[in-house]
Amino acid sequence: MDTRGGRPVKVIVEADGGSRGNPGPAGYGAVVRDHRTGETLAERKGFVGVATNNVAEYQGLIAGLRAAGEVGAEVVEVRMDSKLVVEQMSGRWKIKHPSMQPLAREARQLADGFDRVAYEWIPRERNRQADRLANEAMDDAKQDQQDKQPQQAEGAKQPHWSGAVGEPTRLILLRHGQTRLSVERRYSGRGDHPLTELGLEQASRAAQRLSTVEDIAAIVSSPLQRATQTAQKLADAVGLDVVTHQGLIETDFGAWEGLTFAEAARQDPDVHRRWLGDTSVKPPNGESFDEVHARVRKARTDLIAKYGGKTLVVVSHVTPIKTLLRQALDVGPQFLFRMHLDLTGVSIAEFYPDGHASVKLVNDTSHLG
Incomplete structure:
Protein backbone atom coordinates (compact mmCIF):
# COMPACT_ATOMS: atom_id res chain seq x y z
CA MET A 1 0.00 0.00 0.00
CA GLN A 151 -49.28 6.83 -4.83
CA GLN A 152 -47.58 7.18 -8.20
CA ALA A 153 -50.39 5.32 -9.94
CA GLU A 154 -53.01 7.52 -8.27
CA GLY A 155 -51.16 10.66 -9.33
CA ALA A 156 -50.97 9.42 -12.91
CA LYS A 157 -54.76 9.55 -13.19
CA GLN A 158 -54.90 13.34 -12.98
CA PRO A 159 -56.06 14.81 -16.30
CA HIS A 160 -53.77 16.83 -18.53
CA TRP A 161 -54.89 20.39 -19.29
CA SER A 162 -56.07 19.20 -22.73
CA GLY A 163 -58.23 16.50 -21.15
CA ALA A 164 -55.71 13.72 -21.71
CA VAL A 165 -55.53 11.23 -18.85
CA GLY A 166 -52.53 9.27 -17.63
CA GLU A 167 -48.77 9.55 -17.94
CA PRO A 168 -47.67 10.12 -21.54
CA THR A 169 -44.97 8.15 -23.29
CA ARG A 170 -42.52 10.83 -24.36
CA LEU A 171 -40.67 10.21 -27.61
CA ILE A 172 -37.62 12.38 -28.22
CA LEU A 173 -37.14 11.95 -31.95
CA LEU A 174 -33.60 12.35 -33.27
CA ARG A 175 -32.69 12.17 -36.93
CA HIS A 176 -29.31 10.60 -37.68
CA GLY A 177 -26.21 12.56 -38.66
CA GLN A 178 -24.75 13.23 -42.09
CA THR A 179 -23.80 10.46 -44.55
CA ARG A 180 -22.18 10.64 -47.97
CA LEU A 181 -25.62 10.38 -49.60
CA SER A 182 -26.85 13.28 -47.46
CA VAL A 183 -24.06 15.43 -48.89
CA GLU A 184 -24.88 14.39 -52.45
CA ARG A 185 -28.64 14.74 -51.83
CA ARG A 186 -29.46 11.22 -52.96
CA TYR A 187 -32.32 8.95 -51.95
CA SER A 188 -31.06 7.01 -48.96
CA GLY A 189 -33.43 4.32 -47.78
CA ARG A 190 -32.32 0.80 -46.97
CA GLY A 191 -28.71 1.36 -48.02
CA ASP A 192 -26.54 0.96 -44.93
CA HIS A 193 -24.25 3.99 -45.13
CA PRO A 194 -22.02 5.11 -42.23
CA LEU A 195 -21.80 8.63 -40.90
CA THR A 196 -19.24 11.03 -42.31
CA GLU A 197 -16.76 12.77 -40.04
CA LEU A 198 -19.17 15.70 -39.84
CA GLY A 199 -22.01 13.28 -39.16
CA LEU A 200 -20.13 11.86 -36.18
CA GLU A 201 -19.56 15.38 -34.88
CA GLN A 202 -23.26 16.18 -35.30
CA ALA A 203 -24.13 13.01 -33.39
CA SER A 204 -21.72 13.94 -30.59
CA ARG A 205 -23.28 17.37 -30.24
CA ALA A 206 -26.76 15.90 -30.18
CA ALA A 207 -25.60 13.41 -27.54
CA GLN A 208 -24.16 16.18 -25.38
CA ARG A 209 -27.43 18.07 -25.61
CA LEU A 210 -29.69 15.08 -24.87
CA SER A 211 -27.45 13.73 -22.10
CA THR A 212 -28.88 16.47 -19.89
CA VAL A 213 -32.37 14.99 -20.18
CA GLU A 214 -33.11 13.60 -16.75
CA ASP A 215 -35.42 10.69 -17.44
CA ILE A 216 -34.31 8.69 -20.48
CA ALA A 217 -35.52 5.11 -20.00
CA ALA A 218 -34.24 3.71 -23.31
CA ILE A 219 -32.54 4.61 -26.58
CA VAL A 220 -34.30 2.91 -29.49
CA SER A 221 -32.84 3.09 -32.98
CA SER A 222 -33.41 2.07 -36.54
CA PRO A 223 -31.08 -0.86 -37.26
CA LEU A 224 -29.32 1.03 -40.06
CA GLN A 225 -25.73 2.04 -39.33
CA ARG A 226 -26.23 5.79 -39.69
CA ALA A 227 -28.89 5.65 -36.98
CA THR A 228 -27.11 3.24 -34.63
CA GLN A 229 -23.90 5.27 -34.83
CA THR A 230 -25.87 8.37 -33.87
CA ALA A 231 -27.65 6.50 -31.08
CA GLN A 232 -24.41 5.04 -29.71
CA LYS A 233 -22.98 8.50 -29.08
CA LEU A 234 -25.86 9.21 -26.71
CA ALA A 235 -25.74 5.71 -25.23
CA ASP A 236 -22.08 6.21 -24.33
CA ALA A 237 -22.90 9.54 -22.72
CA VAL A 238 -25.72 8.31 -20.50
CA GLY A 239 -24.69 4.71 -19.84
CA LEU A 240 -27.54 2.97 -21.66
CA ASP A 241 -27.56 0.31 -24.36
CA VAL A 242 -28.97 0.91 -27.84
CA VAL A 243 -32.07 -1.14 -28.64
CA THR A 244 -33.00 -1.49 -32.32
CA HIS A 245 -36.47 -1.79 -33.83
CA GLN A 246 -37.00 -2.79 -37.45
CA GLY A 247 -40.12 -0.65 -37.66
CA LEU A 248 -38.03 2.53 -37.39
CA ILE A 249 -36.06 1.85 -40.59
CA GLU A 250 -36.21 4.36 -43.45
CA THR A 251 -38.54 4.03 -46.44
CA ASP A 252 -37.50 1.47 -49.03
CA PHE A 253 -36.94 3.65 -52.10
CA GLY A 254 -36.47 0.61 -54.32
CA ALA A 255 -35.03 1.44 -57.73
CA TRP A 256 -34.45 5.04 -56.67
CA GLU A 257 -31.98 4.15 -53.93
CA GLY A 258 -28.81 6.18 -54.45
CA LEU A 259 -30.31 8.40 -57.16
CA THR A 260 -30.73 12.15 -56.97
CA PHE A 261 -34.20 13.68 -57.22
CA ALA A 262 -33.56 14.64 -60.84
CA GLU A 263 -32.22 11.20 -61.75
CA ALA A 264 -35.26 9.44 -60.29
CA ALA A 265 -37.60 11.85 -62.09
CA ARG A 266 -35.89 11.14 -65.41
CA GLN A 267 -35.86 7.39 -64.84
CA ASP A 268 -39.53 7.04 -63.85
CA PRO A 269 -41.22 10.37 -64.66
CA ASP A 270 -44.86 9.29 -64.26
CA VAL A 271 -44.38 7.26 -61.07
CA HIS A 272 -42.15 9.92 -59.56
CA ARG A 273 -44.67 12.68 -60.26
CA ARG A 274 -47.54 10.70 -58.69
CA TRP A 275 -45.38 9.60 -55.75
CA LEU A 276 -44.78 13.24 -54.80
CA GLY A 277 -48.47 13.75 -54.04
CA ASP A 278 -49.96 10.32 -53.34
CA THR A 279 -48.82 8.32 -50.29
CA SER A 280 -50.18 5.08 -51.76
CA VAL A 281 -47.75 5.16 -54.70
CA LYS A 282 -44.58 3.07 -54.39
CA PRO A 283 -41.22 3.67 -56.00
CA PRO A 284 -40.43 0.77 -58.36
CA ASN A 285 -39.70 -2.26 -56.14
CA GLY A 286 -40.03 -0.01 -53.11
CA GLU A 287 -42.39 0.93 -50.29
CA SER A 288 -45.22 3.46 -50.19
CA PHE A 289 -45.57 6.07 -47.46
CA ASP A 290 -48.85 4.38 -46.50
CA GLU A 291 -46.92 1.19 -45.80
CA VAL A 292 -44.38 3.16 -43.77
CA HIS A 293 -47.24 4.72 -41.82
CA ALA A 294 -48.61 1.29 -40.89
CA ARG A 295 -45.31 -0.17 -39.71
CA VAL A 296 -44.34 2.98 -37.79
CA ARG A 297 -47.71 2.89 -36.03
CA LYS A 298 -47.01 -0.71 -35.05
CA ALA A 299 -43.52 0.26 -33.84
CA ARG A 300 -45.05 3.05 -31.77
CA THR A 301 -47.53 0.60 -30.26
CA ASP A 302 -44.67 -1.78 -29.42
CA LEU A 303 -42.66 0.96 -27.72
CA ILE A 304 -45.59 2.24 -25.68
CA ALA A 305 -46.44 -1.31 -24.59
CA LYS A 306 -42.88 -1.80 -23.34
CA TYR A 307 -42.02 1.67 -22.06
CA GLY A 308 -45.42 3.22 -21.35
CA GLY A 309 -45.28 6.44 -19.35
CA LYS A 310 -41.52 6.85 -19.78
CA THR A 311 -39.19 8.95 -21.92
CA LEU A 312 -37.48 7.34 -24.90
CA VAL A 313 -34.99 8.69 -27.40
CA VAL A 314 -35.93 7.35 -30.83
CA VAL A 315 -33.14 7.64 -33.41
CA SER A 316 -34.46 7.23 -36.92
CA HIS A 317 -34.83 8.78 -40.37
CA VAL A 318 -36.84 11.48 -42.10
CA THR A 319 -39.93 9.47 -43.02
CA PRO A 320 -40.45 7.54 -39.76
CA ILE A 321 -39.95 10.71 -37.69
CA LYS A 322 -42.33 12.71 -39.89
CA THR A 323 -44.80 9.85 -39.59
CA LEU A 324 -44.65 9.83 -35.79
CA LEU A 325 -45.20 13.60 -35.73
CA ARG A 326 -48.09 13.22 -38.17
CA GLN A 327 -49.66 10.56 -35.95
CA ALA A 328 -49.26 12.75 -32.87
CA LEU A 329 -50.92 15.68 -34.65
CA ASP A 330 -53.57 13.42 -36.21
CA VAL A 331 -53.26 15.17 -39.58
CA GLY A 332 -53.42 14.03 -43.18
CA PRO A 333 -50.67 12.73 -45.45
CA GLN A 334 -49.83 16.13 -46.97
CA PHE A 335 -47.95 16.79 -43.74
CA LEU A 336 -45.18 14.50 -45.02
CA PHE A 337 -44.55 16.71 -48.05
CA ARG A 338 -44.55 20.01 -46.13
CA MET A 339 -42.32 19.19 -43.19
CA HIS A 340 -38.53 19.56 -43.33
CA LEU A 341 -36.22 17.76 -40.90
CA ASP A 342 -32.52 18.56 -40.59
CA LEU A 343 -29.72 16.14 -39.78
CA THR A 344 -29.75 15.47 -36.00
CA GLY A 345 -32.84 17.64 -35.67
CA VAL A 346 -34.68 16.97 -32.41
CA SER A 347 -38.47 16.72 -32.14
CA ILE A 348 -40.65 15.65 -29.21
CA ALA A 349 -44.05 13.95 -29.30
CA GLU A 350 -46.02 12.66 -26.33
CA PHE A 351 -48.62 9.90 -26.57
CA TYR A 352 -51.15 9.45 -23.76
CA PRO A 353 -52.74 6.12 -22.80
CA ASP A 354 -56.24 7.46 -23.55
CA GLY A 355 -55.32 8.22 -27.18
CA HIS A 356 -54.48 11.91 -26.85
CA ALA A 357 -51.12 13.15 -28.10
CA SER A 358 -49.19 16.40 -28.32
CA VAL A 359 -46.12 17.70 -30.13
CA LYS A 360 -43.75 19.70 -27.93
CA LEU A 361 -40.83 20.41 -30.28
CA VAL A 362 -40.04 20.11 -33.99
CA ASN A 363 -36.65 19.98 -35.75
CA ASP A 364 -34.58 21.79 -33.12
CA THR A 365 -30.92 22.00 -34.15
CA SER A 366 -29.68 24.49 -31.55
CA HIS A 367 -26.99 22.00 -30.46
CA LEU A 368 -25.27 22.44 -33.83
CA GLY A 369 -24.56 26.10 -33.12
Whole structure:
Protein backbone atom coordinates (compact mmCIF):
# COMPACT_ATOMS: atom_id res chain seq x y z
CA MET A 1 0.00 0.00 0.00
CA ASP A 2 1.29 3.47 -0.94
CA THR A 3 1.06 5.25 2.44
CA ARG A 4 2.32 8.28 4.28
CA GLY A 5 2.13 8.06 8.04
CA GLY A 6 -0.13 5.02 7.71
CA ARG A 7 -2.50 6.83 5.34
CA PRO A 8 -2.94 5.96 1.64
CA VAL A 9 -1.46 8.71 -0.54
CA LYS A 10 -3.37 7.85 -3.71
CA VAL A 11 -6.63 5.97 -4.07
CA ILE A 12 -9.04 4.97 -6.79
CA VAL A 13 -12.72 5.75 -6.32
CA GLU A 14 -15.15 3.69 -8.38
CA ALA A 15 -18.68 5.07 -8.20
CA ASP A 16 -22.00 4.18 -9.77
CA GLY A 17 -25.67 4.96 -9.46
CA GLY A 18 -28.86 3.58 -10.91
CA SER A 19 -32.59 4.17 -11.06
CA ARG A 20 -35.28 1.58 -11.65
CA GLY A 21 -37.63 3.63 -13.75
CA ASN A 22 -35.46 6.69 -14.42
CA PRO A 23 -36.91 8.44 -12.53
CA GLY A 24 -37.71 5.74 -10.01
CA PRO A 25 -36.29 4.17 -6.85
CA ALA A 26 -32.58 4.93 -7.05
CA GLY A 27 -29.41 3.89 -5.28
CA TYR A 28 -25.67 4.42 -5.41
CA GLY A 29 -22.50 2.53 -4.67
CA ALA A 30 -18.88 3.54 -4.24
CA VAL A 31 -15.61 1.69 -3.70
CA VAL A 32 -12.29 3.13 -2.53
CA ARG A 33 -9.22 1.12 -3.57
CA ASP A 34 -5.53 1.43 -2.91
CA HIS A 35 -3.98 2.72 -6.14
CA ARG A 36 -1.10 0.24 -6.16
CA THR A 37 -2.56 -2.97 -4.80
CA GLY A 38 -6.23 -2.63 -5.71
CA GLU A 39 -7.14 -3.52 -2.13
CA THR A 40 -10.63 -2.37 -1.13
CA LEU A 41 -10.27 0.25 1.59
CA ALA A 42 -13.93 1.29 1.89
CA GLU A 43 -17.36 0.61 0.44
CA ARG A 44 -20.40 2.85 0.52
CA LYS A 45 -23.96 2.34 -0.67
CA GLY A 46 -27.22 4.14 -0.14
CA PHE A 47 -30.81 4.57 -1.25
CA VAL A 48 -31.58 7.96 -2.81
CA GLY A 49 -35.35 7.73 -3.06
CA VAL A 50 -37.14 8.45 -6.31
CA ALA A 51 -34.54 10.00 -8.61
CA THR A 52 -32.91 9.71 -12.02
CA ASN A 53 -29.82 7.77 -13.04
CA ASN A 54 -27.80 10.98 -13.28
CA VAL A 55 -28.71 12.13 -9.77
CA ALA A 56 -27.84 8.68 -8.40
CA GLU A 57 -24.49 8.75 -10.23
CA TYR A 58 -23.62 12.08 -8.60
CA GLN A 59 -24.63 10.73 -5.19
CA GLY A 60 -22.27 7.79 -5.76
CA LEU A 61 -19.44 10.18 -6.61
CA ILE A 62 -20.11 12.26 -3.49
CA ALA A 63 -20.13 9.15 -1.29
CA GLY A 64 -16.90 7.92 -2.86
CA LEU A 65 -15.10 11.24 -2.36
CA ARG A 66 -16.24 11.37 1.26
CA ALA A 67 -14.98 7.83 1.84
CA ALA A 68 -11.65 8.70 0.21
CA GLY A 69 -11.30 11.62 2.60
CA GLU A 70 -12.13 9.40 5.56
CA VAL A 71 -9.28 7.01 4.73
CA GLY A 72 -6.90 9.97 4.48
CA ALA A 73 -6.21 10.00 0.74
CA GLU A 74 -4.39 12.95 -0.81
CA VAL A 75 -4.74 12.11 -4.52
CA VAL A 76 -7.89 10.56 -5.98
CA GLU A 77 -8.52 8.96 -9.34
CA VAL A 78 -12.28 8.72 -9.93
CA ARG A 79 -13.51 6.06 -12.33
CA MET A 80 -17.16 6.01 -13.42
CA ASP A 81 -19.21 4.60 -16.29
CA SER A 82 -21.27 7.82 -16.46
CA LYS A 83 -19.75 9.88 -19.24
CA LEU A 84 -22.04 12.74 -18.26
CA VAL A 85 -20.64 13.01 -14.72
CA VAL A 86 -17.04 12.50 -15.84
CA GLU A 87 -17.26 15.17 -18.53
CA GLN A 88 -19.08 17.64 -16.29
CA MET A 89 -16.72 17.19 -13.35
CA SER A 90 -13.74 17.49 -15.72
CA GLY A 91 -15.12 20.84 -16.86
CA ARG A 92 -15.64 19.86 -20.48
CA TRP A 93 -19.44 19.81 -20.39
CA LYS A 94 -21.73 22.42 -18.89
CA ILE A 95 -24.09 21.47 -16.07
CA LYS A 96 -27.41 22.78 -17.28
CA HIS A 97 -29.98 20.81 -15.33
CA PRO A 98 -30.97 22.50 -12.04
CA SER A 99 -31.21 19.24 -10.08
CA MET A 100 -27.58 18.35 -10.80
CA GLN A 101 -25.98 21.75 -10.19
CA PRO A 102 -26.03 21.55 -6.36
CA LEU A 103 -24.77 17.95 -6.47
CA ALA A 104 -21.89 18.98 -8.72
CA ARG A 105 -21.06 21.87 -6.37
CA GLU A 106 -20.99 19.49 -3.40
CA ALA A 107 -18.74 17.08 -5.28
CA ARG A 108 -16.37 19.90 -6.23
CA GLN A 109 -16.20 21.11 -2.64
CA LEU A 110 -15.20 17.61 -1.55
CA ALA A 111 -12.67 17.37 -4.39
CA ASP A 112 -11.09 20.65 -3.28
CA GLY A 113 -10.06 18.90 -0.06
CA PHE A 114 -7.56 16.71 -1.93
CA ASP A 115 -4.27 17.64 -3.55
CA ARG A 116 -5.54 16.39 -6.89
CA VAL A 117 -8.61 14.63 -8.30
CA ALA A 118 -8.77 13.19 -11.81
CA TYR A 119 -11.79 11.71 -13.57
CA GLU A 120 -11.82 8.79 -15.99
CA TRP A 121 -14.68 7.14 -17.86
CA ILE A 122 -14.65 3.33 -17.78
CA PRO A 123 -16.96 0.75 -19.41
CA ARG A 124 -19.76 -0.61 -17.27
CA GLU A 125 -18.16 -4.05 -17.02
CA ARG A 126 -15.16 -2.51 -15.22
CA ASN A 127 -17.41 -0.93 -12.61
CA ARG A 128 -19.11 -4.06 -11.35
CA GLN A 129 -18.39 -3.69 -7.64
CA ALA A 130 -19.88 -0.20 -7.43
CA ASP A 131 -22.79 -1.34 -9.60
CA ARG A 132 -23.40 -4.27 -7.24
CA LEU A 133 -23.48 -1.93 -4.25
CA ALA A 134 -25.94 0.39 -5.98
CA ASN A 135 -28.24 -2.53 -6.76
CA GLU A 136 -27.95 -3.81 -3.20
CA ALA A 137 -29.07 -0.40 -1.96
CA MET A 138 -32.11 -0.49 -4.24
CA ASP A 139 -32.89 -4.09 -3.25
CA ASP A 140 -32.68 -3.17 0.43
CA ALA A 141 -35.28 -0.44 -0.17
CA LYS A 142 -37.58 -2.62 -2.29
CA GLN A 143 -40.40 -2.48 0.25
CA ASP A 144 -40.27 1.32 0.22
CA GLN A 145 -40.50 1.22 -3.56
CA GLN A 146 -43.60 -0.97 -3.40
CA ASP A 147 -45.20 1.36 -0.86
CA LYS A 148 -44.74 4.33 -3.20
CA GLN A 149 -46.16 2.68 -6.32
CA PRO A 150 -49.86 3.11 -5.44
CA GLN A 151 -49.28 6.83 -4.83
CA GLN A 152 -47.58 7.18 -8.20
CA ALA A 153 -50.39 5.32 -9.94
CA GLU A 154 -53.01 7.52 -8.27
CA GLY A 155 -51.16 10.66 -9.33
CA ALA A 156 -50.97 9.42 -12.91
CA LYS A 157 -54.76 9.55 -13.19
CA GLN A 158 -54.90 13.34 -12.98
CA PRO A 159 -56.06 14.81 -16.30
CA HIS A 160 -53.77 16.83 -18.53
CA TRP A 161 -54.89 20.39 -19.29
CA SER A 162 -56.07 19.20 -22.73
CA GLY A 163 -58.23 16.50 -21.15
CA ALA A 164 -55.71 13.72 -21.71
CA VAL A 165 -55.53 11.23 -18.85
CA GLY A 166 -52.53 9.27 -17.63
CA GLU A 167 -48.77 9.55 -17.94
CA PRO A 168 -47.67 10.12 -21.54
CA THR A 169 -44.97 8.15 -23.29
CA ARG A 170 -42.52 10.83 -24.36
CA LEU A 171 -40.67 10.21 -27.61
CA ILE A 172 -37.62 12.38 -28.22
CA LEU A 173 -37.14 11.95 -31.95
CA LEU A 174 -33.60 12.35 -33.27
CA ARG A 175 -32.69 12.17 -36.93
CA HIS A 176 -29.31 10.60 -37.68
CA GLY A 177 -26.21 12.56 -38.66
CA GLN A 178 -24.75 13.23 -42.09
CA THR A 179 -23.80 10.46 -44.55
CA ARG A 180 -22.18 10.64 -47.97
CA LEU A 181 -25.62 10.38 -49.60
CA SER A 182 -26.85 13.28 -47.46
CA VAL A 183 -24.06 15.43 -48.89
CA GLU A 184 -24.88 14.39 -52.45
CA ARG A 185 -28.64 14.74 -51.83
CA ARG A 186 -29.46 11.22 -52.96
CA TYR A 187 -32.32 8.95 -51.95
CA SER A 188 -31.06 7.01 -48.96
CA GLY A 189 -33.43 4.32 -47.78
CA ARG A 190 -32.32 0.80 -46.97
CA GLY A 191 -28.71 1.36 -48.02
CA ASP A 192 -26.54 0.96 -44.93
CA HIS A 193 -24.25 3.99 -45.13
CA PRO A 194 -22.02 5.11 -42.23
CA LEU A 195 -21.80 8.63 -40.90
CA THR A 196 -19.24 11.03 -42.31
CA GLU A 197 -16.76 12.77 -40.04
CA LEU A 198 -19.17 15.70 -39.84
CA GLY A 199 -22.01 13.28 -39.16
CA LEU A 200 -20.13 11.86 -36.18
CA GLU A 201 -19.56 15.38 -34.88
CA GLN A 202 -23.26 16.18 -35.30
CA ALA A 203 -24.13 13.01 -33.39
CA SER A 204 -21.72 13.94 -30.59
CA ARG A 205 -23.28 17.37 -30.24
CA ALA A 206 -26.76 15.90 -30.18
CA ALA A 207 -25.60 13.41 -27.54
CA GLN A 208 -24.16 16.18 -25.38
CA ARG A 209 -27.43 18.07 -25.61
CA LEU A 210 -29.69 15.08 -24.87
CA SER A 211 -27.45 13.73 -22.10
CA THR A 212 -28.88 16.47 -19.89
CA VAL A 213 -32.37 14.99 -20.18
CA GLU A 214 -33.11 13.60 -16.75
CA ASP A 215 -35.42 10.69 -17.44
CA ILE A 216 -34.31 8.69 -20.48
CA ALA A 217 -35.52 5.11 -20.00
CA ALA A 218 -34.24 3.71 -23.31
CA ILE A 219 -32.54 4.61 -26.58
CA VAL A 220 -34.30 2.91 -29.49
CA SER A 221 -32.84 3.09 -32.98
CA SER A 222 -33.41 2.07 -36.54
CA PRO A 223 -31.08 -0.86 -37.26
CA LEU A 224 -29.32 1.03 -40.06
CA GLN A 225 -25.73 2.04 -39.33
CA ARG A 226 -26.23 5.79 -39.69
CA ALA A 227 -28.89 5.65 -36.98
CA THR A 228 -27.11 3.24 -34.63
CA GLN A 229 -23.90 5.27 -34.83
CA THR A 230 -25.87 8.37 -33.87
CA ALA A 231 -27.65 6.50 -31.08
CA GLN A 232 -24.41 5.04 -29.71
CA LYS A 233 -22.98 8.50 -29.08
CA LEU A 234 -25.86 9.21 -26.71
CA ALA A 235 -25.74 5.71 -25.23
CA ASP A 236 -22.08 6.21 -24.33
CA ALA A 237 -22.90 9.54 -22.72
CA VAL A 238 -25.72 8.31 -20.50
CA GLY A 239 -24.69 4.71 -19.84
CA LEU A 240 -27.54 2.97 -21.66
CA ASP A 241 -27.56 0.31 -24.36
CA VAL A 242 -28.97 0.91 -27.84
CA VAL A 243 -32.07 -1.14 -28.64
CA THR A 244 -33.00 -1.49 -32.32
CA HIS A 245 -36.47 -1.79 -33.83
CA GLN A 246 -37.00 -2.79 -37.45
CA GLY A 247 -40.12 -0.65 -37.66
CA LEU A 248 -38.03 2.53 -37.39
CA ILE A 249 -36.06 1.85 -40.59
CA GLU A 250 -36.21 4.36 -43.45
CA THR A 251 -38.54 4.03 -46.44
CA ASP A 252 -37.50 1.47 -49.03
CA PHE A 253 -36.94 3.65 -52.10
CA GLY A 254 -36.47 0.61 -54.32
CA ALA A 255 -35.03 1.44 -57.73
CA TRP A 256 -34.45 5.04 -56.67
CA GLU A 257 -31.98 4.15 -53.93
CA GLY A 258 -28.81 6.18 -54.45
CA LEU A 259 -30.31 8.40 -57.16
CA THR A 260 -30.73 12.15 -56.97
CA PHE A 261 -34.20 13.68 -57.22
CA ALA A 262 -33.56 14.64 -60.84
CA GLU A 263 -32.22 11.20 -61.75
CA ALA A 264 -35.26 9.44 -60.29
CA ALA A 265 -37.60 11.85 -62.09
CA ARG A 266 -35.89 11.14 -65.41
CA GLN A 267 -35.86 7.39 -64.84
CA ASP A 268 -39.53 7.04 -63.85
CA PRO A 269 -41.22 10.37 -64.66
CA ASP A 270 -44.86 9.29 -64.26
CA VAL A 271 -44.38 7.26 -61.07
CA HIS A 272 -42.15 9.92 -59.56
CA ARG A 273 -44.67 12.68 -60.26
CA ARG A 274 -47.54 10.70 -58.69
CA TRP A 275 -45.38 9.60 -55.75
CA LEU A 276 -44.78 13.24 -54.80
CA GLY A 277 -48.47 13.75 -54.04
CA ASP A 278 -49.96 10.32 -53.34
CA THR A 279 -48.82 8.32 -50.29
CA SER A 280 -50.18 5.08 -51.76
CA VAL A 281 -47.75 5.16 -54.70
CA LYS A 282 -44.58 3.07 -54.39
CA PRO A 283 -41.22 3.67 -56.00
CA PRO A 284 -40.43 0.77 -58.36
CA ASN A 285 -39.70 -2.26 -56.14
CA GLY A 286 -40.03 -0.01 -53.11
CA GLU A 287 -42.39 0.93 -50.29
CA SER A 288 -45.22 3.46 -50.19
CA PHE A 289 -45.57 6.07 -47.46
CA ASP A 290 -48.85 4.38 -46.50
CA GLU A 291 -46.92 1.19 -45.80
CA VAL A 292 -44.38 3.16 -43.77
CA HIS A 293 -47.24 4.72 -41.82
CA ALA A 294 -48.61 1.29 -40.89
CA ARG A 295 -45.31 -0.17 -39.71
CA VAL A 296 -44.34 2.98 -37.79
CA ARG A 297 -47.71 2.89 -36.03
CA LYS A 298 -47.01 -0.71 -35.05
CA ALA A 299 -43.52 0.26 -33.84
CA ARG A 300 -45.05 3.05 -31.77
CA THR A 301 -47.53 0.60 -30.26
CA ASP A 302 -44.67 -1.78 -29.42
CA LEU A 303 -42.66 0.96 -27.72
CA ILE A 304 -45.59 2.24 -25.68
CA ALA A 305 -46.44 -1.31 -24.59
CA LYS A 306 -42.88 -1.80 -23.34
CA TYR A 307 -42.02 1.67 -22.06
CA GLY A 308 -45.42 3.22 -21.35
CA GLY A 309 -45.28 6.44 -19.35
CA LYS A 310 -41.52 6.85 -19.78
CA THR A 311 -39.19 8.95 -21.92
CA LEU A 312 -37.48 7.34 -24.90
CA VAL A 313 -34.99 8.69 -27.40
CA VAL A 314 -35.93 7.35 -30.83
CA VAL A 315 -33.14 7.64 -33.41
CA SER A 316 -34.46 7.23 -36.92
CA HIS A 317 -34.83 8.78 -40.37
CA VAL A 318 -36.84 11.48 -42.10
CA THR A 319 -39.93 9.47 -43.02
CA PRO A 320 -40.45 7.54 -39.76
CA ILE A 321 -39.95 10.71 -37.69
CA LYS A 322 -42.33 12.71 -39.89
CA THR A 323 -44.80 9.85 -39.59
CA LEU A 324 -44.65 9.83 -35.79
CA LEU A 325 -45.20 13.60 -35.73
CA ARG A 326 -48.09 13.22 -38.17
CA GLN A 327 -49.66 10.56 -35.95
CA ALA A 328 -49.26 12.75 -32.87
CA LEU A 329 -50.92 15.68 -34.65
CA ASP A 330 -53.57 13.42 -36.21
CA VAL A 331 -53.26 15.17 -39.58
CA GLY A 332 -53.42 14.03 -43.18
CA PRO A 333 -50.67 12.73 -45.45
CA GLN A 334 -49.83 16.13 -46.97
CA PHE A 335 -47.95 16.79 -43.74
CA LEU A 336 -45.18 14.50 -45.02
CA PHE A 337 -44.55 16.71 -48.05
CA ARG A 338 -44.55 20.01 -46.13
CA MET A 339 -42.32 19.19 -43.19
CA HIS A 340 -38.53 19.56 -43.33
CA LEU A 341 -36.22 17.76 -40.90
CA ASP A 342 -32.52 18.56 -40.59
CA LEU A 343 -29.72 16.14 -39.78
CA THR A 344 -29.75 15.47 -36.00
CA GLY A 345 -32.84 17.64 -35.67
CA VAL A 346 -34.68 16.97 -32.41
CA SER A 347 -38.47 16.72 -32.14
CA ILE A 348 -40.65 15.65 -29.21
CA ALA A 349 -44.05 13.95 -29.30
CA GLU A 350 -46.02 12.66 -26.33
CA PHE A 351 -48.62 9.90 -26.57
CA TYR A 352 -51.15 9.45 -23.76
CA PRO A 353 -52.74 6.12 -22.80
CA ASP A 354 -56.24 7.46 -23.55
CA GLY A 355 -55.32 8.22 -27.18
CA HIS A 356 -54.48 11.91 -26.85
CA ALA A 357 -51.12 13.15 -28.10
CA SER A 358 -49.19 16.40 -28.32
CA VAL A 359 -46.12 17.70 -30.13
CA LYS A 360 -43.75 19.70 -27.93
CA LEU A 361 -40.83 20.41 -30.28
CA VAL A 362 -40.04 20.11 -33.99
CA ASN A 363 -36.65 19.98 -35.75
CA ASP A 364 -34.58 21.79 -33.12
CA THR A 365 -30.92 22.00 -34.15
CA SER A 366 -29.68 24.49 -31.55
CA HIS A 367 -26.99 22.00 -30.46
CA LEU A 368 -25.27 22.44 -33.83
CA GLY A 369 -24.56 26.10 -33.12
